[in-house]
Amino acid sequence: MPFVALLVLLVLSACSAPEREPQQALAVPVGFVPRTVSFVARPKLLSPTGTLTLHVPARYDTLLTWLDQADTPMGDKAKYRFVGASGCLLQESGFYKAGTVCQDTLDRLTIITQMTSSAAESLTTVARRIEHMDEVSRGLDLAPTVWKAKKLLAVHGRTFSVVESFGGSTMVATPYEQVRAVTVLQSAGYNWEVTLLFECKQRNCQNLAREAYQTLQSVRLDTAARR
Secondary structure: OHHHHHHHHHHHHHHHOOEOOOOOOOOOOOOEEEEEEEOOOEOOEOOOOOEEEEEEEOOOOEEEEEEEOOOOOOOOEEEEEEEOOOOOOOOOOOOOOOOOOOOOOEEEEEEEEEEOOOOOOOHHHHHHHHHHHHHHHHHOOOOOOEEEEEEEEEEOOEEEEEEEEEEOOOOOOOOEEEEEEEEEEEEOOEEEEEEEEEEEEOOOOOOHHHHHHHHHOOOEEEOOEOO
């Protein structure tokens, strides 16, 4: 009986744990290229330190770096966007973002860093985030978002929440495909939410989720204080 009870506990623990990444080093997939993002220190703005390395689709040949400013406490976001040079290169910023937002066709990956009070990602955190997004959508009279999948994923020692969805946003009302991966790290004495937002709004988006997971499996965060 003690052995059976131990076996049951092990099975239950495995079900609630994040999916683990393969232990071997991953080769760069065909059609992808290795890239590095260095977190930029900005005057009068706290920022995490270090770098993020990853593999991105080769068509993302341009990296845009800017500060999306807000008028709320802890609202400023540092953004690092991989996009094709022939795509929309607008950089949204400010409380009123009219004229700074790409609307028609989207095919991009945006990395966002922002201070947070959260200590780690969990399915409970994901549920709260989804509830907030649904409230915002109702307030803006947007079509309900379709939440297609949500999970925890362990990548090189860090836990990411990953959510696949089809819906609009505060900036782009027309529904489109999105994959949002979030992890929390400690750096410079603060907690930082690091988001990888994969977006596709065009005729063919069937490869978005597959490419997003290929990129996520390659992500390595090198910071002054790992978490």
